[in-house]
Amino acid sequence: MPRYVIERPLPGAENLSPSELQAMAERSNSVLRELGPTIQWVHSYVTENRLYCVYIAPNPEIILEHARCAGFPAETITRVAAVIDPTTAER
Numbered sequence: 883m884p885r886y887v888i889e890r891p892l893p894g895a896e897n898l899s900p901s902e903l904q905a906m907a908e909r910s911n912s913v914l915r916e917l918g919p920t921i922q923w924v925h926s927y928v929t930e931n932r933l934y935c936v937y938i939a940p941n942p943e944i945i946l947e948h949a950r951c952a953g954f955p956a957e958t959i960t961r962v963a964a965v966i967d968p969t970t971a972e973r
Contacts, residue, residue, distance in 0.1 A: 883938050885924070885965075886945060889958040890933040898928065906954070913952040921948060936962075 949956035
């Protein structure tokens with residue numbers, strides 16, 4: 883199944899408290915349960931003014947539906963073509 887990176891603008895994201903991040907994760911998980919098993923949130927990176935989220939999903943449309951239902955903006959959805967890391971050099 884395809885993997886996507888979602889860029890979400892969120893001014894002041896770096897200042898979100900642990901309880902605010904927990905509430906966001908709970909809301910996301912609730913919507914994911916409603917959407918069914920074809921969409922999976924892998925993890926997110928919190929930066930100064932954005933969230934970068936990694937999802938596994940059959941298409942961008944279901945990611946947009948998740949964003950709409952959860953109330954999180956999804957500015958850019960990009961399909962991941964490949965994943966590399968330090969071990970890639972060893973192959």
